[in-house]
Amino acid sequence: MKLATDYLQLTTCNLMKKNLTFYLLLILNTCFSQDINYAREVVQKLASPTFKGRGYVGNGDGLAAQYITKEFRSNGLHPFKNSFIQKFTTSVNTFPGVVRLNLGGETLKPGVDFLVDPGSQGVSGKFSTVRVKLPDIFDLEVLRKLLSSSQGKFIVLDPFNRKDFEKEQLKQIDDFVNFLKYHPNNIAAGSILLTRNKLTWGGSTTQNPKPTFIVKVDADAFPIDTVEVRLDQVFINKYQTQNVVGYIKGQNTDSLVVFTAHYDHLGMMGNETVFPGANDNASGIAMLMNLARQYRSNQPKYSTAFIAFGGEEIGLLGSQYFVENPLFELEKIKFLINFDLSGTGDDGIQVVNGSVYREQFDQLVELNEEYDLLPQVKIRGEACNSDHCLFYRRGVPSFFIYTLGGIQAYHDIYDKAETLPLTEFEDYFRLMVAFVEGL
Ligand SMILES: [Zn+2]
Incomplete structure (x- = not known):
């Protein structure tokens, strides 16, 4: 299997991690610290009170989409049309007061x-x-x-x-x-x-x-x-929200690799109580951003699209809108990986659709063992529990991957950046880069 030079370097770094001498530690830091620090920065930013839980109180979703657009641009992504933003509308029940x-x-x-x-x-x-x-x-x-x-x-x-x-x-x-x-x-x-x-x-x-x-x-x-x-409750009949979509041109432009993660969360329950959504799913957006950076400096094998979905928590609405109004032909998708809950990994990762796309799943397991990355790569069948589902139903080969173990916080006020461990984030990232390189 051919591995990108950058990945080889990453792997070397990983091996060095096993022999912790002072000298090697110095090299290690130059190899990796940037990725994990940037991931933390993205999670902290998106889970901060400024973004109001990325829901429908105080334009939380809109502010998050603006930030993601800015990061997409500075990470070298291009919009499919003139804008990174794909708007859609939904009804939504809110508690703004x-x-x-x-x-x-x-x-x-x-x-x-x-x-x-x-x-x-x-x-x-x-x-x-x-x-x-x-x-x-x-x-x-x-x-x-x-x-x-x-x-x-x-x-x-x-x-x-x-x-x-x-x-x-x-x-x-x-x-x-x-x-x-x-x-x-x-x-x-x-x-x-x-x-x-x-x-x-x-x-x-x-x-x-x-x-x-x-x-x-x-x-x-x-x-x-x-x-x-x-x-105080306000029902909004037509709320305009959005997906954020960008891409990077690959050596091969006939097929696309697609990375997706939802950026929306539950927002606010009243004007004081924020649901920060650090693991769900600022962590998935952090993975998207790190992958964008990786391919900015190493042209990917296939053109690669990055989609940050809105409206996931209220019924997979962003991905539904996208498959009905795609910005590229869905038939061109070589493989799609959806990231949700990427912030732990103490017990490894779970791969939804693993038993459906067995060959690709076996490849993940093999790479994981070869490079000694995550504690476990666990198989799961199909499940319509996140944004990959709408693509999968249209025949797009796809995985939905989430991390296992670590924190218990989920859909509550405790899902905060400060307590999100990002335990296996770097190894998870490396596994994804190696996997895509092997497609
Ligand atoms: Zn989620």
């Missing part, structure tokens, strides 16, 4: 103690409550009585563990929760869903008829007789 929740006299911290359901309606006022315990859901008579007394009140549903219930019971519970959130016949003012699980947020392109809060509790019993709340 005050988010305050007080239960039974105790003021809760947004993001720490509670989440607003992403599709929630806005609400303001002081309410009394109706408590629903789990057994009540399975007794229609009791449930009917409770619901008929809930006019203008907040329903508080007890926490539960899904594994304590049978399939049929779980369906009844889910139906009840859906009734609380979505049903026009729900006469309650809103609902509080108590949980003992980790708080994991999301986004929504629709709005529910009722406000819903997810509140974390430790104890089973939680005396909540009053709910004092203010939730």
Whole structure:
């Protein structure tokens, strides 16, 4: 296999890492420090409060797209038409103002103690409550009585563990929760869903008829007789967001290698609570930027496109728009790699579509062993869980790769740049360069 000179140099550096003498350490630093420092810089920047969690409050997505455009340009990429920006519109539910929740006299911290359901309606006022315990859901008579007394009140549903219930019971519970959130016949003012699980947020392109809060509790019993709340909510029908797309010309221009990563995240839940999205997915953008730099100084074998997708968290919208309005022929794609959650690697990487494109997967494993890079390259079948999916469905050979191990933070306020380890980032980067060189 032919390896680019730069990669050979990187590999030499890697070997040196195994014999840490002072002299070699000096060389090592000149070989690598730039990459990892730049990766950190990109993650810190995109996960900083300036970018407001890269969602739809305060133009977070737009600011991030501007920054990515600037970096694409300075890393030597060219736009396909006149602009790096590919615009598209979506509806989106947002919480741009005050988010305050007080239960039974105790003021809760947004993001720490509670989440607003992403599709929630806005609400303001002081309410009394109706408590629903789990057994009540399975007794229609009791449930009917409770619901008929809930006019203008907040329903508080007890926490539960899904594994304590049978399939049929779980369906009844889910139906009840859906009734609380979505049903026009729900006469309650809103609902509080108590949980003992980790708080994991999301986004929504629709709005529910009722406000819903997810509140974390430790104890089973939680005396909540009053709910004092203010939730400023704005549903935007036509929000303009964007993908950022660029390329670098290769020695062979008949085929394209494509690197993708979404840059959007969950944004803000109110005007104070930011979801920084360092691992998800500032880290993937950092990988894209490092690869762009690599190919700026070493012309790639194939022309190489870089796509930073918007709207991933609210339904893979950027990649969907792109495959419907492609800036190059999708048939020309030799291989696509989608990066999401690239910031750990303590337990290696997981390769979605690994069993679909077995030959390429085996090549990854072989290279990884040959150069002694990641602790593990793990195989997985197809999964429509990130932006590669829309391409894969159109027959584009593609992997979606994410790192394993390390931090637990995910879709919460703790996914921060300061705690993102980037454990295997450099070796991961080297593996990708070697893999693409072998295509
Ligand atoms: Zn993601």
